[in-house]
Amino acid sequence: MAIQNDTERVDQTCVKDAQYSGAFWLTALCLGLMCILQATLNIVLRLHFTFQVDMQLCNNHTLPIDTEQSYNDLLKKKLQLESSYISLGEMRDQLQRERDELQKRLSNITEMINKSGWIYFNFSIYYISTEKKNWYDSREDCRNLGADLVIINSTEEQVFLHKYFRTIEAWIGLTDNEKEGVWRWVDGSQLTTGYWWITEPNNNGGNENCVTTGYRHINITTWNDESCNSRMSWICEIRVFFDWK
Numbered sequence: 001m002a003i004q005n006d007t008e009r010v011d012q013t014c015v016k017d018a019q020y021s022g023a024f025w026l027t028a029l030c031l032g033l034m035c036i037l038q039a040t041l042n043i044v045l046r047l048h049f050t051f052q053v054d055m056q057l058c059n060n061h062t063l064p065i066d067t068e069q070s071y072n073d074l075l076k077k078k079l080q081l082e083s084s085y086i087s088l089g090e091m092r093d094q095l096q097r098e099r100d101e102l103q104k105r106l107s108n109i110t111e112m113i114n115k116s117g118w119i120y121f122n123f124s125i126y127y128i129s130t131e132k133k134n135w136y137d138s139r140e141d142c143r144n145l146g147a148d149l150v151i152i153n154s155t156e157e158q159v160f161l162h163k164y165f166r167t168i169e170a171w172i173g174l175t176d177n178e179k180e181g182v183w184r185w186v187d188g189s190q191l192t193t194g195y196w197w198i199t200e201p202n203n204n205g206g207n208e209n210c211v212t213t214g215y216r217h218i219n220i221t222t223w224n225d226e227s228c229n230s231r232m233s234w235i236c237e238i239r240v241f242f243d244w245k
Contacts, residue, residue: 105146108146117130119164120240121157121160122156122157122160123239123240124157124237124238124239124240125237125238125240126150126161126164126235126236126237127142127145127147127235127236128164128165128168128170128233128234128235128236129141129170129233129234129235129236130233131233132231132232132233133231133232133234134228134229134230134231134232135149135171135175135210135226135228135229135230135232135234136228138171138232138234139171139173139186139234141234141236142234142236142237145236145238146238147236147237147238148173148186148187148236148237149171149172149173149186149234149235149236149237150172150173150235150236150237151172151173151174151185151186151187151189151237152172152174152195152213155193155195155220158195158213158220158222159220161213161235162213162214162217162219162220162222165213165214165235166214166217166222167214167217168214168233169212169213169214169215169224169232169233170212170213170214170232170233170234170235171210171211171212171232171233171234171235172211172212172213172223172234172235173185173186173187173237174186174191174210174211174223175209175210175211175228176209176225177209177210177228180203180209183201183211194223195213195220195221195222195223196221196223196224197215197216197221197222197223197224198221200215200223200224200225201223201224201225202225203225204225205227207227207228208225208226208227209225209227209228210225210226210227210228210230211223211224211225211226212224212226212232213235
C-alpha cells in the first residue's frame with residue numbers, strides 16, 4: 001500500500017513536471033515569436049525612417065536645382081527681351097531716317113512742282129527744257145535737279161509725253177552706249193517695249209547711241225536714235241513715290 005502511494009506521488013510529480021515543462025516551452029515560443037515580431041517591426045520602422053530621410057534629402061537637393069533652372073530661364077528671357085529691345089530701337093531709327101529722307105524728297109518735289117514747267121502724271125512729275133544740250137549734259141542737268149532723264153515704262157506714259165511735248169524733239173533716258181543694239185534705261189534696266197519711228201533705230205553713221213522722242217508727230221511711235229553729241233531739248237522725270245529697301 002505504501003509502495004502504491006509512493007508510485008502515485010511519483011506519477012503526479014512527473015505529470016506536474018511535464019505540465020511545467022510544456023508551459024515553459026510555450027512561454028519560450030511566445031517570447032521568441034514576440035522577439036521576431038519586434039525585430040521585424042524595428043526593421044520596418046528603420047526602413048521607413050530611412051526612406052523618409054532619403055526623400056527629404058532628395059527634395060532638398062531638387063529645390064536648388066529647380067531654383068537654378070528658374071533663374072536660367074529668367075536670364076534667357078531677359079536676354080531675349082534685351083535683344084528685342086535693341087532690334088526695335090534699330091527699326092525705330094531706320095524708320096526715322098526713312099521718314100526724314102521722305103520728307104526731304106517730298107519737300108524738294110513740292111518745290112519743283114511749284115516751279116513753272118513741271119507737269120504731273122501717274123505718280124511722276126516731268127520737266128522739259130527750253131535749252132538744248134547733248135545727251136550727257138542734259139542728263140547732268142536733270143540730276144542736278146534731283147531727277148533723271150525720263151524712263152518710259154508704259155504705253156500710257158508714251159501717250160502722255162506725245163500729247164504734251166509733241167512739238168519738241170527731246171532726249172529720253174535710253175542709250176546703247178555700253179553695247180551696240182542693247183538698249184538700256186538710265187536706271188540700268190533693259191528696254192522691253194520701244195516706240196520707234198519707222199526704220200529706227202538705224203545707227204546712221206555708226207554713232208547714234210542715244211534716243212529722242214518727238215522725232216515724228218503722226219502717232220506715238222516717235223523715237224529716233226541720234227548721236228549723243230547732238231544738241232536737243234530734254235525731258236526730266238522724278239518719281240513721286242519710291243520703293244524703300
